[in-house]
Amino acid sequence: MTLAVTGGAGFIGSNFILYMREKYPDLRIISIDCLTYASNRFVIDKLSCDANFRFSKTDICDRNEIYRLFEEEKPDILVNFAAESHVDRSIDGSEQFLRTNVLGTGVLLDACLRYGIKRFHQISTDEVYGDLPLEGDDPPFTESSPLNPGNPYSASKAAADLLVLSYSRTHGLPITVSRSVNNYGPLQHGEKFIPTVINSVLRGKNIPVYGNGKNVRGWLYVRDHCAAVDLILKNGREGEIYNVGATDYLQNIELAELICDRMRASRDLITFVSDRPGHDRRYDIDCTRLKTDTGWSPETAFSAGIEKTIEYYK
Numbered sequence: 001m002t003l004a005v006t007g008g009a010g011f012i013g014s015n016f017i018l019y020m021r022e023k024y025p026d027l028r029i030i031s032i033d034c035l036t037y038a039s040n041r042f043v044i045d046k047l048s049c050d051a052n053f054r055f056s057k058t059d060i061c062d063r064n065e066i067y068r069l070f071e072e073e074k075p076d077i078l079v080n081f082a083a084e085s086h087v088d089r090s091i092d093g094s095e096q097f098l099r100t101n102v103l104g105t106g107v108l109l110d111a112c113l114r115y116g117i118k119r120f121h122q123i124s125t126d127e128v129y130g131d132l133p134l135e136g137d138d139p140p141f142t143e144s145s146p147l148n149p150g151n152p153y154s155a156s157k158a159a160a161d162l163l164v165l166s167y168s169r170t171h172g173l174p175i176t177v178s179r180s181v182n183n184y185g186p187l188q189h190g191e192k193f194i195p196t197v198i199n200s201v202l203r204g205k206n207i208p209v210y211g212n213g214k215n216v217r218g219w220l221y222v223r224d225h226c227a228a229v230d231l232i233l234k235n236g237r238e239g240e241i242y243n244v245g246a247t248d249y250l251q252n253i254e255l256a257e258l259i260c261d262r263m264r265a266s267r268d269l270i271t272f273v274s275d276r277p278g279h280d281r282r283y284d285i286d287c288t289r290l291k292t293d294t295g296w297s298p299e300t301a302f303s304a305g306i307e308k309t310i311e312y313y314k
């Protein structure tokens with residue numbers, strides 16, 4: 001069995017490869033990544049002597065190279081983590097987001113169609129549903145909630161989801177999609193919120209928090225997301241979308257304060273900065289389908305996960 005992991009040198013892709021290697025020692029794993037600024041070489045170096053691991057420095061938008069790789073490796077399963085993933089950068093310019101997140105996904109779908117695949121799994125985000133008001137009793141988003149992305153990053157992810165679903169309907173491609181809340185844990189790029197808070201504390205620098213800090217995000221330890229994807233590959237229904245839910249929902253300010261307290265740093269480091277344009281207020285998703293179909297439930301409580309994450313950045 002051969003598993004191709006695109007974006008395998010990014011935060012979640014790296015953790016997913018380590019998870020799958022630990023769980024399935026005989027699985028052949030091909031990591032495909034063009035090594036953007038957001039990538040890291042941790043897994044590439046760690047598995048360099050593993051005969052069942054191959055790293056290919058390839059851009060998923062490069063159709064010829066992707067076809068050549070498929071010809072050589074004939075993957076049974078492809079999990080697509082490759083993406084431009086930082087909302088702030090998508091506000092500065094959307095082109096690279098459209099290129100990788102939409103066109104790149106299209107190239108991978110075409111390759112799967114051409115060479116055959118047992119499963120194409122698209123890694124998506126809860127951000128495709130847009131946000132909820134901060135207050136009120138709006139129900140959480142389910143997989144059939146309308147897509148209503150609030151920024152160019154989430155719009156490009158929503159576009160990719162629709163493309164993936166269309167290949168299922170039009171071509172009968174065996175696909176699944178998962179839409180996860182925010183992940184945290186080792187190997188995340190320093191530009192994201194939790195690494196920014198931890199690194200600021202470690203350096204005694206101000207911790208930037210957007211607006212009034214009341215925006216709410218759901219958090220899931222990255223290994224629990226990896227377990228969800230593994231279970232969807234095994235037990236998920238073809239053509240289906242799965243929300244991957246949080247263990248905790250926190251306001252950004254609560255999260256920054258919690259990390260300060262755990263690291264015994266002064267909360268005075270927290271500095272409010274001008275809000276992100278179009279900043280999503282609150283996310284909340286229902287992941288009953290994932291639990292019912294696959295038996296998934298997260299194992300890492302936020303208190304344990306954040307402790308491991310702080311230790312990692314230290």
Ligand SMILES: NC(=O)c1ccc[n+]([C@@H]2O[C@H](COP(=O)([O-])OP(=O)(O)OC[C@H]3O[C@@H](n4cnc5c(N)ncnc54)[C@H](O)[C@@H]3O)[C@@H](O)[C@H]2O)c1
Nearest residue numbers: 007009010011012034035036038039059060082083182183
């Ligand atoms: N991090 C989160 O909290 C979160 C939550 C929900 C969903 N997601 C989704 O999970 C996936 C992975 O997120 P992440 O946080 O690990 O992102 P990341 O930015 O850490 O990693 C993305 C990886 O993709 C690679 N990549 C980018 N463009 C590429 C291209 N054209 N060809 C080949 N490789 C390319 C990068 O080099 C990088 O290694 C993304 O699709 C993201 O939308 C992330």
